[in-house]
Amino acid sequence: MSVAAGHSQGAIPGARFMDPSVLARIGNLELVSRAVVDGFINGMHKAPYFGASVDFAEHRGYVPGDDIRRVDWKLWARTDRYYVKEYEAESNSNFSVLLDVSKSMNYGTTGVTKLDYARILTACLTNLVHHQRDRVGLVTFDDDVVNFVPSSAKHMEVVLHTLEKVNPGRPSNLKVPFQKMAEHFGRRGVLVIISDFYDEPDAVLEAISPLRFRGNDLIVFHVLDKSELEFGFSDASAFEDIESGEQMPVVPDAFRKEYQSLVKAHLDALQQRFSANRIDYSVLDTSKPLDHALYRYLSARARMMKIR
Amino acid sequence: MAFLAPLFFVGLAALAIPVLIHLTQREKKMVQQFPSLMFVRRIPYQTVRRRKIRDLALLCVRLAALLLIIGAFARPFLWRPNAATAIGPGAREVVVLLDQSYSMAYGDRWDRAKAAARDAINRLGASDRASVVLFSSGADIALRSTAEKDRLIASFDTATPSPAATRFGPALKVAGSILAESPLPRKEAILISDFQRNGWRGEEGARLPMGSTLTPVAITGPADKPNATVTTVSLSRSTFSDQERVTVTASVANRTIAPVNGDSLTLEIAGRPIQTEPLTIAPGGSATIAFQPFTVPSRNMRVDVRAGNDALPFDNVFNFVVAPSAPVRILLVDTGARTGANLYLTRALAIGDMPKFDVQNRQPNAVTDDDLRRSSVVLLNDVDVNAGLARRLARFVQDGGGLFLAAGPRASWPQDTDLLPASLSQPIDKSRGESARVGALEYGHPVFEVFRAPRSGDFSTARFYAYRSVQAAPNAQVLARFDAGTPALVERKMGSGHVMLWASTLDLSWSDLPLKPVFLPFLHRSMVHLANYTEPMPWLTIGQVFDPDATSAKAQATGRLALTPSGKRLPLEDEGSSAQVLELSEQGFYEIRGQKANSDVTVVASNVDPGESDLTALDPAEVVAAATGTTGQNAQQAAADVPLTPEAQERSQRLWWYLLATGILLLGVDTLFSNWLSKT
Numbered sequence: 001m002s003v004a005a006g007h008s009q010g011a012i013p014g015a016r017f018m019d020p021s022v023l024a025r026i027g028n029l030e031l032v033s034r035a036v037v038d039g040f041i042n043g044m045h046k047a048p049y050f051g052a053s054v055d056f057a058e059h060r061g062y063v064p065g066d067d068i069r070r071v072d073w074k075l076w077a078r079t080d081r082y083y084v085k086e087y088e089a090e091s092n093s094n095f096s097v098l099l100d101v102s103k104s105m106n107y108g109t110t111g112v113t114k115l116d117y118a119r120i121l122t123a124c125l126t127n128l129v130h131h132q133r134d135r136v137g138l139v140t141f142d143d144d145v146v147n148f149v150p151s152s153a154k155h156m157e158v159v160l161h162t163l164e165k166v167n168p169g170r171p172s173n174l175k176v177p178f179q180k181m182a183e184h185f186g187r188r189g190v191l192v193i194i195s196d197f198y199d200e201p202d203a204v205l206e207a208i209s210p211l212r213f214r215g216n217d218l219i220v221f222h223v224l225d226k227s228e229l230e231f232g233f234s235d236a237s238a239f240e241d242i243e244s245g246e247q248m249p250v251v252p253d254a255f256r257k258e259y260q261s262l263v264k265a266h267l268d269a270l271q272q273r274f275s276a277n278r279i280d281y282s283v284l285d286t287s288k289p290l291d292h293a294l295y296r297y298l299s300a301r302a303r304m305m306k307i308r
Numbered sequence: 309m310a311f312l313a314p315l316f317f318v319g320l321a322a323l324a325i326p327v328l329i330h331l332t333q334r335e336k337k338m339v340q341q342f343p344s345l346m347f348v349r350r351i352p353y354q355t356v357r358r359r360k361i362r363d364l365a366l367l368c369v370r371l372a373a374l375l376l377i378i379g380a381f382a383r384p385f386l387w388r389p390n391a392a393t394a395i396g397p398g399a400r401e402v403v404v405l406l407d408q409s410y411s412m413a414y415g416d417r418w419d420r421a422k423a424a425a426r427d428a429i430n431r432l433g434a435s436d437r438a439s440v441v442l443f444s445s446g447a448d449i450a451l452r453s454t455a456e457k458d459r460l461i462a463s464f465d466t467a468t469p470s471p472a473a474t475r476f477g478p479a480l481k482v483a484g485s486i487l488a489e490s491p492l493p494r495k496e497a498i499l500i501s502d503f504q505r506n507g508w509r510g511e512e513g514a515r516l517p518m519g520s521t522l523t524p525v526a527i528t529g530p531a532d533k534p535n536a537t538v539t540t541v542s543l544s545r546s547t548f549s550d551q552e553r554v555t556v557t558a559s560v561a562n563r564t565i566a567p568v569n570g571d572s573l574t575l576e577i578a579g580r581p582i583q584t585e586p587l588t589i590a591p592g593g594s595a596t597i598a599f600q601p602f603t604v605p606s607r608n609m610r611v612d613v614r615a616g617n618d619a620l621p622f623d624n625v626f627n628f629v630v631a632p633s634a635p636v637r638i639l640l641v642d643t644g645a646r647t648g649a650n651l652y653l654t655r656a657l658a659i660g661d662m663p664k665f666d667v668q669n670r671q672p673n674a675v676t677d678d679d680l681r682r683s684s685v686v687l688l689n690d691v692d693v694n695a696g697l698a699r700r701l702a703r704f705v706q707d708g709g710g711l712f713l714a715a716g717p718r719a720s721w722p723q724d725t726d727l728l729p730a731s732l733s734q735p736i737d738k739s740r741g742e743s744a745r746v747g748a749l750e751y752g753h754p755v756f757e758v759f760r761a762p763r764s765g766d767f768s769t770a771r772f773y774a775y776r777s778v779q780a781a782p783n784a785q786v787l788a789r790f791d792a793g794t795p796a797l798v799e800r801k802m803g804s805g806h807v808m809l810w811a812s813t814l815d816l817s818w819s820d821l822p823l824k825p826v827f828l829p830f831l832h833r834s835m836v837h838l839a840n841y842t843e844p845m846p847w848l849t850i851g852q853v854f855d856p857d858a859t860s861a862k863a864q865a866t867g868r869l870a871l872t873p874s875g876k877r878l879p880l881e882d883e884g885s886s887a888q889v890l891e892l893s894e895q896g897f898y899e900i901r902g903q904k905a906n907s908d909v910t911v912v913a914s915n916v917d918p919g920e921s922d923l924t925a926l927d928p929a930e931v932v933a934a935a936t937g938t939t940g941q942n943a944q945q946a947a948a949d950v951p952l953t954p955e956a957q958e959r960s961q962r963l964w965w966y967l968l969a970t971g972i973l974l975l976g977v978d979t980l981f982s983n984w985l986s987k988t
């Protein structure tokens with residue numbers, strides 16, 4: 001296994017990450033996710049575990065029946081009163097990844113397809129969350145729900161197994177599967193949506209809204225291949241839509257600028273709409289390492305983690 | 309402009325191929341999969357760009373190349389309705405073969421034949437050339453390869469049928485040679501004839517050059533006009549009051565479908581009618597008429613048998629020459645000392661009709677030069693020849709005479725005269741014990757040829773009690789041998805004559821051969837052979853060759869002339885060279901005579917071929933097939949006087965070749981051009 005040399009742009013200083021194309025060739029998602037997460041955490045130089053319930057909340061007066069071990073004896077010495085320390089009652093959250101497995105995700109020009117990239121990202125995130133004792137789940141969808149793994153602290157292996165079996169087949173349609181998923185995510189949790197979002201921004205937001213309305217925290221990763229972003233083709237070809245099979249003669253040189261502007265407008269529109277709805281949105285280039293995605297997740301997680 | 313294979317223009321649909329390539333080739337040369345065409349579809353530019361034809365010049369080159377190649381396969385040609393007469397590749401070399409045999413004189417056939425020939429010549433184009441060949445048993449080029457129609461027509465317009473028979477072979481060979489020498493591209497022979505079956509045996513081997521056509525023009529029709537043909541005569545000789553008489557019997561045939569009624573047959577001698585007999589013959593029948601005998605006072609009597617006028621006059625007369633029979637004169641030299649020594653000889657030679665033998669008996673010392681001059685053969689019957697007689701006999705043989713020597717016990721020959729075919733030795737006595745027999749004969753020799761067949765005579769039955777042992781000379785031929793191997797009959801050619809030596813006697817003293825049936829024919833054949841006798845032919849047929857040297861006219865060996873029936877004088881010798889033979893080409897009597905007024909005259913009768921009067925026709929296609937290797941129908945179709953077929957015109961112009969070459973050249977230009985475009 002080779003390791004990507006140097007720092008990628010936007011990577012966390014001091015961290016060393018693996019090339020996505022190399023990770024895609026490993027195949028074992030558990031191994032991949034562990035290597036990525038461990039490397040990521042070590043690079044952070046932070047404590048290995050997060051979320052321990054040690055945050056102080058308030059003092060209250062002792063009442064009979066309270067455990068005398070929770071009496072703050074230092075405060076009794078100063079005040080000669082019995083006070084009991086109250087801490088934030090931390091609970092494990094639900095974490096689910098909603099993974100787009102439509103045919104358009106099965107595309108890649110840099111040695112790794114968008115779906116492979118998304119699977120690795122899902123595995124890493126799941127592994128990371130599992131370390132935090134959160135419950136992990138997975139939903140794959142295209143124009144409908146394909147696989148549904150409910151959130152559970154014991155479903156780490158199931159999630160990885162499901163990811164191994166993912167097989168892209170049908171075109172994507174966000175609205176139908178998200179409506180179905182909203183019914184299942186009644187308990188608040190963190191939902192990570194990974195897709196290439198080939199739809200109009202308004203339609204995307206409309207499809208995602210039911211999830212948002214149920215109080216879930218949404219993190220959206222927009223996975224795109226480098227060629228989708230830059231349109232770096234040179235030969236005139238008949239471009240074929242992977243999902244519909246439609247062909248269209250294209251002269252890339254003549255198309256490139258206009259295409260890039262259209263894509264940029266699309267991404268800006270999504271960014272603007274997701275921000276307006278307090279949804280964390282990131283565009284991931286499959287030619288770049290996963291650190292950016294993981295960092296974005298942890299940043300978002302940190303913002304969302306607040307004491308209840 | 310026309311096309312031989314216009315269906316190939318369906319291939320014009322292929323012109324759409326380069327257009328489509330130019331419209332789509334650059335866009336569709338590979339398929340690029342892409343997740344979604346959502347953004348691509350929004351770009352309006354591509355719809356305009358993908359329908360725009362790039363490289364218009366390249367497209368034009370490709371279209372032109374395809375158009376030219378398709379045009380080449382369609383086989384274009386410039387339509388020329390009068391191509392047959394146009395200058396250029398269609399010019400013809402025509403040989404008009406006009407049958408001039410005497411059967412063409414039947415009815416109006418000759419006029420029809422000339423009209424057909426005129427028609428053929430009038431249809432010649434401006435660049436065509438033609439030859440006229442008149443043929444019968446031979447072929448004569450009346451006019452060779454010219455475009456002047458008037459001269460061509462004049463070359464046969466005044467011609468008349470000849471008395472010769474039809475032979476297609478020589479005519480076709482002459483036509484073949486003319487066509488082979490012609491530089492014109494189209495070669496055609498037009499055969500105008502009544503196509504008699506007798507004129508074609510199918511093995512003539514005449515073949516026109518490759519690509520030539522033979523157009524038969526059959527001048528035929530029903531033989532519905534009566535025609536009597538004197539096919540032959542037979543002469544029967546008899547002697548009455550010491551005068552030789554000849555009885556003429558004529559055979560007359562009618563080969564038409566019309567009966568011969570009221571006609572007559574006349575025997576003429578020297579042009580004067582002697583006897584006339586009525587003649588009636590049914591269709592397809594024949595008749596035999598015998599005339600009264602007449603005496604033959606002299607040689608060279610000109611006799612003919614003549615029928616009346618009918619549709620074909622050539623075969624109405626039959627000429628022949630009647631002459632007194634000429635005997636073989638034999639000078640029998642014998643001592644006369646022995647009684648009966650010549651008995652069997654003289655008796656055997658007295659028997660004979662064709663020819664007769666005139667025997668004169670002389671003793672050796674009584675032989676005169678006049679005797680030798682009058683004789684054809686000298687027969688020495690067991691005599692002792694002195695040196696003087698031997699030398700005279702040698703000269704006699706050198707001049708063409710024949711010498712027969714019967715070598716008995718008294719026969720001798722002087723050593724200093726080399727004439728005999730064998731040297732004489734001592735007699736061999738076979739009277740005791742088993743007698744000798746003749747065991748081996750040379751059956752190929754004229755003397756023994758008549759004994760070749762089985763039961764045609766057996767020499768082995770004759771017994772020889774004695775014979776002379778002889779030693780054959782190196783240049784002599786042993787014709788018969790005794791059973792002991794010694795020669796029995798030896799022959800030697802000396803000068804113009806022959807000498808034969810018989811190693812035994814011709815009486816009963818040494819053998820019983822004179823008592824055997826083979827004796828008489830053996831003696832007759834020997835005398836005829838030594839005399840170099842040939843039976844004179846009363847007539848010959850036109851086309852045959854007469855050799856003056858083979859007749860009595862040889863006496864005037866130099867300066868001889870032939871007077872033809874039409875009165876022409878033909879010299880029979882080249883200047884200072886050997887004699888010529890005379891080919892008979894006219895009907896009637898030829899005279900062969902010396903230049904001197906009192907020279908001897910030989911008359912030769914010449915008759916038409918009676919087979920020519922048989923008008924049965926053959927299928928012209930048979931001749932055409934043999935001469936051109938194609939069927940007659942094809943040949944006729946090819947030679948029909950119609951404009952050139954489209955195939956022929958296209959073949960002669962070969963426009964397709966230029967179109968194809970240009971098309972291929974344009975494809976090469978296209979390759980270079982497209983490569984250059986791809987680099988820029």
